[in-house]
Amino acid sequence: MRLTIATYNINSVRIRLAEIRRLTEAAQPDILCLQETKVENDLFPAEDIKAMGYKYIYVSGQKSYNGVALLSRHELSDIVHYDFLPGHKRHISASLKGVEIHNFYIPAGGDIPDREVNQKFDEKLRYYASMAEWSHEQRKKNKRMVMVGDFNVAPLEHDVWSHKQLLKIVSHTPIETEAMAKLKDTLDWVDTSRHFVPHTEKLYSWWSYRNQDWAKSNRGRRLDHIWVTPELAPGLVSSQILRDARSWDKASDHVPVVTVVEV
C-alpha cells in the first residue's frame, strides 16, 4: 500500500480550514497530522474536515494552546496519547496496516536558551529526553514506525538561513540539535526530507510572521519533520515541503511536509 502522510502546524484549526482544504486538494494525503489546533475536542470542526474526505478524525486538544489531530481517509486503530509534559496536549498516535504513526508538537522553548533561567527551555529539553527514552524502548518491539510533527528544532547547518547567526537562537542551539540527534540515533530514524535533498541545500518549513516579506528575506528554518524507522526507508517514494503554502491567504507560519512511502 502506498501511503501519503502530511504534517502541518496550522496555528489554529478553526481559522485555517481553507488552507487545510488546499493542502488536501494539492497533496491528497491519506493521513494528515496537525499541530497547534488550539481547540478543545468538542469544538473541533469535525464536520468541515469530514466534508474534505477525512472520515476518521482523532484529536487531543485543549483550550488556546497546543493540540494535535490525526485526520485520515482510512480507519485507524490503537489511538494513544502520551503525556510527556502533563497538561499539554502534544501527542497522538495510531496504527494503520501494522505501521505506527506518531504526531508530536514538541515545545518551542521560549526565547532564552538557558534552562537555568528559562523554564520553557528546560521543559523542551526534558521533552526530548522523554522522547529518546520512549524511542529507545521501541527497539524491543521491532515495529515499523513513522514520527512526524513540529519538532521545533532545525538540526543541520542548512536547515536555517544563517547557521552562524542562529547558534544562540532557540531552535538551533547545540544543546537542542544534540538532543534531537540523540533521539534520532535511538532507532536510526530516517529524516525523509533530507533523504531526498542533499544536506548542502537550504531547506525550510517555517518563516516568521515578523518579517515584512518572508519570501524576499527568506529567513527560514526547517522545524517540521517526517521520520521513518529504517525498515521503511527502502519504500520511500518522495518527500516534499510545500513552500508555496507560505503565500496562501491567511497562511500559517509553517508549511506542510508531505512524504509518500510504500508500506
Place this chain on the structure above:
DNA sequence: ATGGTTGGCGCCCAA
C-alpha cells in the same frame, strides 16, 4: 541591537 506579526482570549500570553 531591536523589533517586527499572528492567534486566542479578554485588557496579555505564547509562538
